[in-house]
Amino acid sequence: MVNRLANATSPYLLQHAQNPVDWWEWGPEAFAEAKRRNVPVLLSVGYAACHWCHVMAHESFEDDATAALMNDFYVNIKVDREERPDVDAVYMAATQAMTGHGGWPMTVVLDHDGRPFFAGTYFPDQPRHGQPAFRQVLTSLFDAWVKRPDDIEAAAGQIAAHLSTEAALATRQITDEDLDTAVRILASEFDPMAGGFGGAPKFPPSMVVEFLRRYVGRPGPRVDEALLRQARHMLARTLQAMAGSGMYDQLGGGFARYAVDLGWVVPHFEKMLYDNAQLLAVYARTDSDTGRRIAAETADFLLRELLTAEGGFASALDADSLNASGESEEGAFYAWTPAELVEALGHSRGEWAAELFGVTAEGTFEHGTSTLQLRHFPSDTHEQARLAEVRARLLDARAQRTRPHRDDKVVAAWNGLAISGLCAAGTLLDRQEYVDAAAAAAELLLDVHMVDGRLLRVSRDGAVGRHAGVLEDYACVAMGYLDLLQATGDARWLAEAKLLLDDALARFRAEDGGFHDTAADAEALVSRPRELGDNASPCGQSMMVHALATYAALTGEGSYRTAAEETLAVLAPLSTRSPRFAGWSLAAAEALRDGPVEVAVVGRPGAERDALALAARRIPGAVVVVGAPGAPGATLIPLLEQRAEVDGRPAAYVCREMVCERPVTEPADLSR
Template identity: 70%
Template sequence: MANRLADSTSPYLQQHADNPVDWREWGEEAFAEARRRGLPILLSVGYAACHWCHVMAHESFEDEATAEYQNEHFVSIKVDREERPDVDAVYMQATTAMTGHGGWPMTCVLDHDGNPFFAGTYFPDQPRHGQPSFRQVLEALADAWQERPDDVRRTAEQVREHLRREAALVPGAVDARTLDQAVDVLAGEFDPMAGGFGGAPKFPPSMVLEFLRRYVGRPRPEGLDDEGSHRVRQAAHMLARTVQAMAGSGMYDQLGGGFARYAVDRGWVVPHFEKMLYDNALLLGVYARLGTDLGDRIARETAEFMLRELRTPEGGFASALDADTEGVEGKFYAWTPAQLVEALGDEDGAWATELLGVTVEGTFEHGTSTLQLRHAPDDPERWARLRARLLEVREERVRPARDDKVVAAWNGLAVSSLVAAAQRLDEPAFLDAALAAGTLLRDLHLRGGRLRRVSRDGVVGEADGVLEDLGCVAAAFVDLAAATADAAWLEPARLLLDDALARFRADDGGFHDTGSDAEALVARPRDPSDNASPSGLSSTIHALVSYAALTAEDAYRTAAEEALATVSSLMARAPRFAGWSLAAAEAMLDGPREVAVVGRPGPERDALARAARALPGALVVVAEPGASGIPLMRERGEVGGAPAAYVCRHHVCAAPVTDPAAL
């Protein structure tokens, strides 16, 4: 018999609709029930593609005896972290503070005011490796609630006070030295053997890579001393080594394109197989902007994967693909030598086995291997043919489940990166997909001047967007305006940025993650660090900078500068968690350069546009003479009857050029 989650719009919550646990959605009704029965609240947070969420559900939430005890002693709430990132952020902060680490599934126990007095992540169904079972945890917490209420109250108050004390954000100057310091810190954390930063597990540092790309490519007309030259070479090496390592790794889907969530090992061999939209959107942008053959290949394959496997009928992009099929993680993606031979024949199978690093022992589990492409094939045409055949064979397997809700922020990231891929690869289908997703965000998610967080099957949810939604979607609208020279996209971008400045801004010039009129939680979320996806602060800074560049409205530029100043210390000391802010700072240090390419369509204008778009962090608009809807294009014309490019910084423009080399 289905519980209260059966009517939820969240695919993750619907996964738990048949649990014997009497789950409720987050809301006042659940808290009122807890007060009525005098019970604590058990809050469980996860997401649809989360492997260990599935494991804990199967072991504990589907177990009748455990569920019976849980229903008797707790009021249980299930939250989709992707649908309610505000709730997730507050209790993840508590979990990290109380345990020293975080992750999903997240398990918190709360008092009737929402204050946590216990927090953890995954708990097994039996005691294991010194960890208590979930049933033991439930029994201890129920006993503490009944027998030691003073201890519970004291712990809850201490955690509440911790959550309410915001991390001190002391604004400071952001200049070239700040970015140099960030590169020095990154160099100390870089893995010279395998690329990337730190050890296992290893996450794709997409936002840091975008910063390094801009840092390396920033024009420095004043020249560099020996120390500066060495630093630029270090940055270039970290960028090149990491993008190459990830592209050839088991974390990258060598058959279908697209990246898994992270690698469980230092060498990028075995991934955690879920595929998230935000990872693929961000990495698509990185590879599309590299300007190399490798970048072009990975960008094309990743964009094609997104259009093929994540696109929804409404034109948006689904949140994720699951890691598991038929209850086994990675089963869809892993291969044995025998399976390759069966699919390709003896000779081709043996060749592919060697090329892709598939071994008899297996690099993954149960004798299976992930597919790696650590070096270019000696016969590219043969590999292309075999790759297509293996993809056909893999399509006959049971596919991973798809979380098909459309998250505004992540779709905004997808739009911006598809625009970059369309321009680099001269692929109109990618721009069409970006326009369709942008249209969905504008026409469905914008309601009464407010942005909604999620939609599904063309129906928008009730939850308001958080800051990352406003920032990522506003940036996407600006990118569409620049890509199409259509000023109609600027108005919804302005609407979102004005809303961010009105409801989300903090007294120090930074931003809160929720609006001033949002549901009051134990603490108001405010996390300026970039993690799996850009923070609300950094994504909003990007949007403010690009909007100001297109419109010449300095108030938005000033707001970006003030917000960036609040994370100056974070950028210099912990750059791995400030990559998107650093990328924005790079653009601002270089202007950003605003390039208006004006001319009749044709090869000459296309050559200028390509040269302009190669400038890291530049904002480029291409239009015919007379286009004036976008302020950057006003009073620009051809020169001597030839297409011309106008390069401006801070409202000061150089003389127009007609030669791509001069540009």
């Protein structure tokens, strides 16, 4: 027996297609049915790699008695937050307003107009930890719906009014003093022992790390040398700690979603495309052996485990998989015991691996198992070869385990991030296969996700879904195209980015100069979502600043620069109040203070031009294009126009703060 979700494209919704719950997808039909029956709407939001979503599904949605209550008392809607971030954003704001916290699974009860009057997250099947059982919640809410309609109306009206009230946002430019203040606040929240920021659970601070990289690498003198040293320490310690942590897959590459502890020992094991795309770029831009190694391993992970047959990248790998007993268990695919290491490697190598990876008899995770942490990367070449052999053998042994489920929908925004990350790794590590993979993903977005001139958010198996792209899709894909232009010199991607940016400026712009998350002609919800802070990935507005500023630097078209500055002014107050949630805005501000730096490298292909291009790409926040003099298509990239070699040698032309300097032919001169 299957329900309506059997026809969905979302892997998350398909996971619930055989529930006894009479699920509906989000849409006017579900609300019309609720009105016809005069019952409330129960909205359940989650995503495919969410561990507690699976727990609640098993306990409640697969239970016949619970499903009977849901079907009798409610019209039930299931939403994939990754497919409908607009719906998720509206009701997450309601959940946070009503409960003081949020997360997934998210459970919200609505009236026939979509107004919430109750919200929560996970509810157990039996009362525990001070929480009522889900069936108790279902029964009491329906009782209130029937017996106290005036109370329901008042609560729904109050929350709807709160959501629809858009306070006037203060706007101002981010100054150098603001950037210094942000670093001081970050320093106060920095974990000096294990790196990273804040307490447990500890998330990878991808965007904050990129801001710090640009902050310590900006040209020109700095007054507060102590602050600069502090920023450099936070940057290096965090990158090194995450690279050796249990959050990083020491065998197969790639990062888990977050660590549940302060020391990065135990991760929440789901692997998300957006995390790995961003961390790939961060480590690639770090000019160190560790940075290059982690970037290459993470890029290889993307190509090996998330690449789809159509050339895009799947959304996630699940946290759970089947253990040796055939039961679903979080981390079963990744955790080890000392005995398992010995079985796979032999006694001597097994003990050596246990010591190197921190696998103990007591275990660092659950049931006596341990996550793998690389306590130190061997400096001796013989030991490095030994480590490579051990990793290969353990990968072979792990391949015999049941693999975690893959959520194989292709999300436009996250593929835009992947394109940018792969371009960074490909150009900085001299790995053409990464750039080729980025180009293939861009072709998929162009061929499948663009329909009648509009960007759609998701596809699966090469078939595009029906949901419109939101601001983060337009911004991340446009930025991906611009990074692909810089990696390949193919001017087509500049034109495609312009189409997306112009559409966003026409349909998403807010009166204060920033942007809304949904287009003016999108489906009307209880409120029009508008994210100001970064979360696990950049918010649409902060990414739009980067894309607009980059396009302006490449073309010299000042209106895009103005739009970038106006949007950044909307985001400015958060940047000094909560810099951990404004890393991408701060990174944009750091780049914009220098123009950003624009570099055109012109010359015949070869080692000399490659050396100049590499030096240019290592300049934090720089916009870089590379081309041959007089090459076809160069005239379509304004930053390359009228550029020629100098004395028969490849040359780099540098412009900063709207002023161009004399061309240089030596990488050392360019770096200076």
